[in-house]
Amino acid sequence: MDDVNCSERHTLSQCTRELKAIQDTMDVLNGKWKISIISDLRFGKKRFSDLKREVVGIGSKMLSKELQELEINGLIRRNVISGRPVIIEYEITDYGETLNPIIDELSKWGKLHRHKILGT
Incomplete structure (x- = not known):
């Protein structure tokens, strides 16, 4: 580089x-959570409860705030599926997918850094 x-x-x-x-x-x-949320959504649609469980350490209020900001910026989409109960799913948008190379590079660098510092 x-x-x-x-x-x-x-x-x-x-x-x-x-x-x-x-x-x-x-x-x-x-912020601490946005890249983790986007990374998780790269694996498919998720409900709020799925994201809360998979993004370790995030609270409900913070997750809600981060999801709103990501949606405002066009990186994720909030889908409301009517029924009983109403189901809300989140998914990455095509525009959000443009972050994939950046996230992939962050992952590569993180592995390299972990190996350099910890030798694992």
Whole structure:
């Protein structure tokens, strides 16, 4: 991976745009839980209770907040299935799927880092 060196390879405005784009990404994915929720939904539709169980450590209120923010940003879809009882499922959108390469790279780096630090 190339290092970004603003003084040699990019103009100041290019560097500023790069940094703003990275900040925009971080703003959308900010927090402890969003990437875990998105990662879990990559394996298929989930109900709230499934997500609460599978995203270890998250509380109901925080899960609800994170799901709302992910939905507002178009990364997940909330599906209401009428019946008794009403069923609500969450799934990743096509737009959310565009995060797959980023999540895959995070996973690769995490494995590499774990191996480097712990030797496992």
